[in-house]
Amino acid sequence: MLDAKLVRNEPEKVRQALINRNADTTMLDEFLRLDDEWRKLLQEAETLKAERNSVSEHIAKMKKNKEDATSEIERMREVSQRIKQMDSQLAELDAKTSEILLTIPNVPHESVPVGKNELDNPTIRTWGELRKFDFEPKPHWDLATTLDIIDFDRGSKITGSGFILYKGFGARLERALINWMLDVHTSEHGYKEVFPPFLINRKAMTGTGQLPKFEEDMYHTDKEDDLFLDPTAEVPVTNIFMDEILEADQLPMCLTAYTACFRREAGSAGKDTRGLLRVHQFDKIEMVKFVAPETSYNEHEKLTNNAEDILQRLGIPYRVVLLCTGDLGFSAAKCYDLEIYAPGVDKWLEVSSCSNFQDFQARRANIRYRPEPKGKPEFVHTLNGSGVALPRLVVSLMENYQQADGTIVVPEVLRPYMGVDVIK
RNA sequence: GGAGAGGUGGCUGAGUGGUCGAAAGCGCUCGCCUGCUAAGUGAGUACUCGGAUUAAACCGGGUCCCGGGUUCGAAUCCCGGCCUCUCCGCCA
Numbered sequence: 001m002l003d004a005k006l007v008r009n010e011p012e013k014v015r016q017a018l019i020n021r022n023a024d025t026t027m028l029d030e031f032l033r034l035d036d037e038w039r040k041l042l043q044e045a046e047t048l049k050a051e052r053n054s055v056s057e058h059i060a061k062m063k064k065n066k067e068d069a070t071s072e073i074e075r076m077r078e079v080s081q082r083i084k085q086m087d088s089q090l091a092e093l094d095a096k097t098s099e100i101l102l103t104i105p106n107v108p109h110e111s112v113p114v115g116k117n118e119l120d121n122p123t124i125r126t127w128g129e130l131r132k133f134d135f136e137p138k139p140h141w142d143l144a145t146t147l148d149i150i151d152f153d154r155g156s157k158i159t160g161s162g163f164i165l166y167k168g169f170g171a172r173l174e175r176a177l178i179n180w181m182l183d184v185h186t187s188e189h190g191y192k193e194v195f196p197p198f199l200i201n202r203k204a205m206t207g208t209g210q211l212p213k214f215e216e217d218m219y220h221t222d223k224e225d226d227l228f229l230d231p232t233a234e235v236p237v238t239n240i241f242m243d244e245i246l247e248a249d250q251l252p253m254c255l256t257a258y259t260a261c262f263r264r265e266a267g268s269a270g271k272d273t274r275g276l277l278r279v280h281q282f283d284k285i286e287m288v289k290f291v292a293p294e295t296s297y298n299e300h301e302k303l304t305n306n307a308e309d310i311l312q313r314l315g316i317p318y319r320v321v322l323l324c325t326g327d328l329g330f331s332a333a334k335c336y337d338l339e340i341y342a343p344g345v346d347k348w349l350e351v352s353s354c355s356n357f358q359d360f361q362a363r364r365a366n367i368r369y370r371p372e373p374k375g376k377p378e379f380v381h382t383l384n385g386s387g388v389a390l391p392r393l394v395v396s397l398m399e400n401y402q403q404a405d406g407t408i409v410v411p412e413v414l415r416p417y418m419g420v421d422v423i424k
Numbered sequence: 425g426g427a428g429a430g431g432u433g434g435c436u437g438a439g440u441g442g443u444c445g446a447a448a449g450c451g452c453u454c455g456c457c458u459g460c461u462a463a464g465u466g467a468g469u470a471c472u473c474g475g476a477u478u479a480a481a482c483c484g485g486g487u488c489c490c491g492g493g494u495u496c497g498a499a500u501c502c503c504g505g506c507c508u509c510u511c512c513g514c515c516a
Binding site: 073 | 443474483484495497
């Protein structure tokens with residue numbers, strides 16, 4: 001959520017940001033109109049309240065002195081009625097402006113290039129050599145099915161398409177990757193491990209920006225519980241400190257978590273339906289940081305490097321892409337995507353998005369810190385990045401490490417976790 | 425699922441419808457004091473919104489879990505919700 005004062009005082013800056021994002025600006029004008037109305041009415045109401053308070057105090061004194069306060073009480077009865085009316089009008093206006101504010105996306109950072117869509121995203125750097133094959137590389141669904149380590153048909157039988165049954169070394173690989181990535185982040189990158197709930201309430205979902213705009217993308221339990229399956233660990237982990245004030249010496253706070261992630265992928269029906277490219281439930285390691293504002297862009301680079309390190313250790317070639325204004329997610333001010341190459345499907349696959357939200361989420365979730373002991377609390381900056389998402393990583397691993405006979409070499413770093421050198 | 429108790433500042437914990445943004449203690453900050461530590465001693469210690477201002481001081485509103493209600497006036501009375509704890513039942 002943007003600061004209402006920013007929108008109020010620099011509407012043209014916000015308007016330009018919306019235009020650069022290909023977003024609608026009519027809500028902005030609506031906000032400005034209602035906000036102006038609200039402030040005028042608020043001042044009137046507060047003047048009346050001040051009068052009520054002082055007269056009430058006076059009444060108390062008169063009663064103590066056994067004087068007659070009937071006329072004052074009569075007068076205040078009317079004033080109170082008017083206050084009540086104004087308060088309900090104010091509440092209505094406030095609800096409307098707040099609602100609008102929740103649907104306005106973040107303002108992109110100045111280092112983010114202006115662009116229409118993903119075609120305008122510049123590649124910042126690349127790492128690794130694409131492997132040259134002396135045979136035709138197979139797609140992962142063929143490899144996995146032949147080795148009987150993923151059972152796509154039975155996954156669908158249990159739940160539906162996009163739900164995966166891993167078996168044998170497929171299941172083991174999933175567990176190995178989760179453990180290994182958490183180990184790297186906790187013992188080498190300085191993150192603390194947490195294991196949050198997977199079901200999330202509405203307030204937390206609003207805190208990180210999934211609601212109210214993207215409710216259609218989420219799995220929802222039912223009306224009575226009103227809970228959502230987490231679409232990413234970003235949501236439960238960022239909201240750990242909802243409505244709290246952190247001390248400056250707790251920052252930067254770096255957390256990492258494994259969660260299963262659930263996404264309805266509404267609107268992408270028919271796209272990437274084969275294999276593991278786009279699924280409704282997947283595993284992911286996430287990194288989340290709470291940092292002081294002046295450090296957030298530096299921390300953002302470090303976070304991105306931490307995700308890259310995972311790929312480097314696995315020997316997977318990748319590229320880092322900077323999202324342009326037109327492709328940037330709703331809550332982010334700046335975001336790098338990490339894409340890895342998968343030779344079997346001949347595609348670059350997104351396995352990580354590393355975002356700096358500045359104070360956008362912190363304001364929604366009310367997460368603050370004290371820059372000085374006893375000082376005024378300020379909003380922290382929040383960041384997060386996948387470190388990394390499993391299914392597409394598994395795709396790339398299988399396809400890059402496949403051999404001519406259909407077996408898959410296990411990358412060095414995973415062997416202690418897998419117990420074998422080759423999946424066959 | 426059943427029965428009960430309770431939600432007050434960073435923490436513990438008082439609170440009679442008006443002088444309560446809230447006693448007291450702990451913690452913390454700044455000073456004083458005894459050679460250091462401990463103890464003692466004085467002062468200060470919540471958040472938020474609107475307005476004014478270069479900024480602060482300043483003026484006003486709101487906040488004692490949340491939302492309604494009663495009242496001239498609510499931490500206090502009434503209704504609804506959420507959460508926590510204890511006991512019982514069920515259960516991995």
